[in-house]
Structure formats: C-alpha cells, structure tokens
C-alpha cells in the first residue's frame with residue numbers, strides 16, 4: 023500500500039454511502055435539537071475568538087524574543103528561558119479560552135442545520151509565525167532588541183520593556199472582552215468572573231513582576247557597566 | 261586593513277543569511293577560523309570590536325531547511341491543538357481522541373522550541389520569516405477516524421522531510437557538491453529527537469486507524485459503540 027493509500031481507503035470507507043457515513047460520523051446535531059443548553063451570545067464568542075488569536079500572537083512574539091536571546095552572539099540564556107516559558111504560557115492561555123468556549127458549547131459554531139465549525143482553525147498561523155519578528159504587535163510598537171552602540175540601554179532591558187508593553191495591551195484587550203460580554207442584553211456573569219479571576223489576576227501579577235525586573239535592571243544599566251549588568255541579571259533568571 | 265574588513269563583512273553576510281536586517285547591520289559575524297584574529301584586534305583597540313565570534317562550523321545557510329522545519333513544527337502544533345479541541349466539545353465528547361491529539365500538539369510545540377535551541381548551538385540565527393505557506397487545514401467537522409488519519413498524514417510528511425534534512429547533513433552527501441551541509445551533530449540530533457519519535461508516532465497512529473477500519477468493516481452497525489470503547493482505550 024502506498025503512502026497515502028491508507029488514508030484514501032479510510033476516507034473512502036467513511037464516505038462510500040450515506041448509510042455508512044452516518045455510522046462513521048456520529049450525528050450529534052440531532053441529539054441537541056430542541057434541548058439546546060448553549061446560551062453564550064455571538065458578540066461575546068466572536069470577541070473571545072479574537073482574544074484567542076491575540077494570545078497566540080503574544081505567544082509567537084515571545085518565541086521570537088527567546089530565539090533572539092538564544093543566539094550565540096547575544097548569549098543570554100536566562101532571558102531566553104524567560105521568554106521560551108512565556109511563549110508556552112501564552113499558548114496555554116489560548117487553549118484555556120478554547121476550553122472555556124467548548125465548556126459552554128461554543129467552540130464549534132453552528133453554521134447551518136447540519137454543519138458545525140469553529141472559526142479558530144481559520145487563523146493563518148503560518149502568517150502569525152512569519153510576522154512574529156515584526157515590531158508592531160497588537161497595535162503596540164515595540165523596540166528593536168539590539169540597541170544602538172551609544173544607547174544607554176541593553177537588549178535585556180528593552181526586551182523586558184517590550185514584554186510589559188505587550189502584557190499591558192493584552193490586559194486592555196481582556197478588559198474590552200469583559201465589557202463586550204457583560205453588558206445587556208445578556209450578561210455572561212460566569213465568563214466575566216472567569217476572565218477576572220483567572221486571566222486578569224495573572225496579567226496584573228505578571229505585569230508587576232516585569233515592572234520590578236525593569237526597575238532592578240534599569241537602575242544598574244543607567245550609568246556605567248550596562249553590559250555587565252545585563253550579563254549578571256541574565257544569570258539570575260536561570 | 262580596510263579591504264580585509266569589507267571582505268569579512270561580506271562573508272559575515274553570507275553566513276548570516278537568516279539574520280534580520282537590523283541584526284546584520286549591527287552584528288558582523290566572523291568565519292569559522294577567524295575568531296582569534298577578530299577578537300584579538302578588539303583587545304588592542306576597543307573601537308575595533310565590530311565582530312562577533314561565531315559557533316558556525318559550516319555555512320549558516322546550510323541550516324535553511326532545519327530552521328524552516330522547526331517553524332513548521334510550531335504551525336503543526338496549532339493544527340493539532342485545534343483538531344484536539346473539536347473532540348473536547350459536547351458534540352463529539354471523545355476525551356481519548358482529544359488526549360491523543362493534544363499530545364501530538366504538545367510534542368510538536370516542544371520539539372519546535374527545542375530545535376530553535378539546537379540550531380542556536382550551531383551558531384544559526386533563527387528566523388521565523390521562513391515557514392511553509394501551507395495553511396492549517398484541519399477545519400470543520402472531523403470524525404474520529406478522519407482525525408487520526410489526518411494525524412497519520414501530518415506525521416508521515418514530517419518524517420519524510422526529517423529524513424531529507426538528515427540526508428543533507430549526513431555523510432551520505434560527502435561525495436556530493438553539497439557536502440558543505442555535513443554536520444554529524446545535527447544528523448544525530450535529528451535521528452534521536454525527531455526521526456525516532458516520529459517513527460513511533462506514525463506506527464502508533466496507523467495501528468489505531470487500522471483497528472478502527474477493521475472494526476468498522478466487520479460491524480459497521482455497532483460502530484458508535486466501538487468508538488465509545490475505543491475512546492476509553494485511548495484515555496488510558
């Protein structure tokens with residue numbers, strides 16, 4: 023059997039006749055006709071999907087920052103680790119929101135009577151990956167991580183400042199999501215509570231952490247010895 | 261002296277093909293054998309510290325496909341994540357299928373990140389600007405069998421490509437014009453971290469698909485029951 027023979031065989035089995043197709047695909051739609059528990063409104067769901075995209079965008083931005091610090095010419099393993107971890111965290115956030123939509127019966131949206139589809143897989147991940155090195159993210163302009171030779175700053179400090187800008191933008195976006203989902207005519211009490219308790223909580227703590235790091239490193243970088251300060255601070259992050 | 265520097269600058273450009281423009285402008289890279297010369301001149305005169313020492317042992321552009329592949333792993337990880345999420349919905353409610361697909365998503369993500377770290381060890385500057393344009397294709401309604409068959413397809417394509425990249429970096433290319441890509445360390449990394457796990461993943465998934473196919477073929481009328489039991493098997 024050739025490489026894709028198996029796949030062809032399986033899909034053929036599943037679509038040969040309508041009788042077979044019905045047994046190969048469980049027809050769940052009919053089970054929920056008339057007993058629909060799904061009450062999240064479209065406006066709130068659409069905004070949540072946008073938020074998922076932003077979490078993925080932030081994740082990939084952090085990944086590009088991590089890759090920068092992993093370069094042999096930059097050599098900041100502590101910052102690389104910090105941002106690799108942040109990238110994975112943002113990816114988790116995206117999945118947490120997907121799971122929430124799923125819990126409320128809204129990950130797959132009903133297109134028509136018999137077809138359910140999520141718009142989330144339509145995100146062009148390939149473009150998001152390619153654009154992850156851009157300095158404009160989510161309406162925020164970030165700084166180039168390599169400072170000019172005479173600049174009184176370091177890659178590490180710029181990266182922390184960029185990260186704080188990014189997180190602030192995410193926080194603002196979650197607040198907007200809360201506004202969208204909490205208003206009339208339908209208040210999504212539970213979702214808003216979830217966003218406030220889980221997401222905003224993490225945002226504010228994360229922002230405080232970054233701000234503290236910026237302060238600590240910033241004071242060391244201000245005068246002489248910026249590069250040494252960056253080097254030492256990096257080791258503390260390991 | 262100036263002309264030497266200009267020449268080295270262009271060598272630097274060639275080896276740093278992947279660097280973004282700003283990075284190239286600010287960091288000049290030395291060639292495999294010029295670290296001491298360049299850094300030595302810096303020690304005599306700190307205004308002469310333009311060059312970075314580089315870990316590259318072969319031309320940086322040789323890692324083009326490796327870099328591209330790691331980006332594609334990131335893209336595929338999201339494809340698996342979305343596919344997995346479908347089976348967590350109340351409409352499908354197959355936690356076992358969700359679990360196996362989510363496992364593939366995590367594996368692709370973690371390996372993608374690990375490959376970035378690995379290439380940074382060779383002096384390659386990772387860039388995200390190169391990635392296949394292939395869109396995430398796992399849209400819409402997938403039934404259980406289709407989802408696993410889709411996973412087989414993705415894993416096999418990745419395995420075939422990992423083999424190709426391995427050939428490029430292995431001694432198989434030594435008599436070739438393109439032997440400049442030879443890197444035993446990368447070849448070994450691909451074998452251990454990418455190819456061997458992928459061989460297991462493909463075999464595992466193909467086994468599942470064939471089980472389901474055979475069960476369906478024999479007793480299609482009880483297939484919903486079969487899927488229920490199979491899902492429980494996948495949850496273990």
Ligand SMILES: [Fe+2]
Pocket residue numbers: 077080111112115192
């Ligand atoms: Fe987040």
